[in-house]
Amino acid sequence: MNLKQLEAFVEVAEKNSFSKAAKSLYLTQPTVSAHISALEKELGSRLLIRNTKEVELSESGKRLYEYAKQIVLLTAQIEQEFGKKEKRGEKPYFTIAASTVPAQYLLPNILMRFRSLYPMEQFRILESDSARVVEKVAARRADIGLTGTDAAGKYCEFVPFYEDELIVITPNSVKYQNRKQSGSALEWIAGEPMLLREEGSGTRKEAMKLLQRAGIEESKLQVIASIENPETIKRSVASGMGISILSALSAQDAVSSGQVLAFSLGEERSTREIYAVYNKNFQLSAGASRFLKLIHKMYPVSEQK
Structure with a gap:
């Protein structure tokens, strides 16, 4: 096996496509296919599962990818360290x-x-x-x-x-203005329609930790939507769709302009x-x-x- 074969394999594995890998490597698709075929023949194992729409790694392919990726990256790092890319006119x-x-x-x-x-x-x-x-x-x-x-x-x-603070944001309506004035505990949020960041979001993960610490289980929340973009969440809350838990960094402009109200998640600042x-x-x-x-x-x- 050689480096060109491993580079082609890694690129196909990451892009799930021979054509996209060929374009990225400035090679023809038949050349990339030839590299993969030679690699599979030498290793005596099927590395990629091909279908009409995309390409997936086989179990053997997954094992090889861990090694091949490191080899490709180390090679790139060596080239960068010794200025080979600059000599070729490429900027690292x-x-x-x-x-x-x-x-x-x-x-x-x-x-x-x-x-x-x-x-x-x-x-x-x-x-x-x-x-x-x-x-x-x-x-x-x-x-x-x-x-x-x-x-x-x-x-x-x-x-x-x-260090970032997580806060509850609500519509700036009379209902929530009264809640803010009363200073009541946060148990009331469990009964409110809630917009949360998407699964995999750090904000969502840390928010659930803080709520659990406050005695509020995630299963008790009335989650009506999971949304990736915090800007969409802020606008939705401001329009009255529900409440949310966001980073104080991301909510600062909406809070300062009065579009939404902010509530602390505890007596002490709830930070992550x-x-x-x-x-x-x-x-x-x-x-x-x-x-x-x-x-x-x-x-x-x-x-x-």
């Missing part, structure tokens, strides 16, 4: 995967500062929920992740850098950490390492405690 870049809240409300300021300090660095941004961010970092599809929960991830190191996550089994590239150091410089944890 690193990949940041971020969940919704850090991607929309923290990352823009970090990137602006990073660009001012390192104008020649290139990077790619991937946005998804916290669970998928961790998966990408664990599989080395991303160099650094920013996530709102420390979801279990193989080989992943989680470093907290920002925002984490930078990386794969501890691989050395970070120079650009990714600079990015991580900048995060710690901009958001020193000690000053928030």
Whole structure:
């Protein structure tokens, strides 16, 4: 087997398509197919299950992918370290995967500062929920992740850098204005129609932890919708559809403008950490390492405690 075959295999495995892999690698589809066929013949095992719509990994393919991905990534890191890509006229870049809240409300300021300090660095941004961010970092599809929960991830190191508060938001109506004035306990939220972030969201996971700590079980909530975009949730709450639990970062504008009301999740501030996550089994590239150091410089944890 050779590196070209492994690169083709990894690309097909990640894109679930021979044609997409060929386009990404600047090869013809027959060439990619030939690489995979040669690899399967040499290993004496079927690696990919082909059907009319997509391609899936076989059990043998899943085992090979873990090794092949590391080989491809290590090769890329060696090329970057010794300047081979620059010699070919290519500029190396690193990949940041971020969940919704850090991607929309923290990352823009970090990137602006990073660009001012390192104008020649290139990077790619991937946005998804916290669970998928961790998966990408664990599989080395991303160099650094920013996530709102420390979801279990193989080989992943989680470093907290920002403390975020979770709050209940409600329509700014007389009903909820009266509740805010009365200062009553939060048990009332169990009987209200609730909009929650999607499964896999760090905000949702941490919110459920805080509610359970307050004695409110998830099974008691009247969840009417799961929504990915916090902007959609804010507008829906403002229109009177229901209530929600969101990051104070994401709800700040709607609360300040009076579109919604904010309630604390407890007598003490109900907070969760925002984490930078990386794969501890691989050395970070120079650009990714600079990015991580900048995060710690901009958001020193000690000053928030």
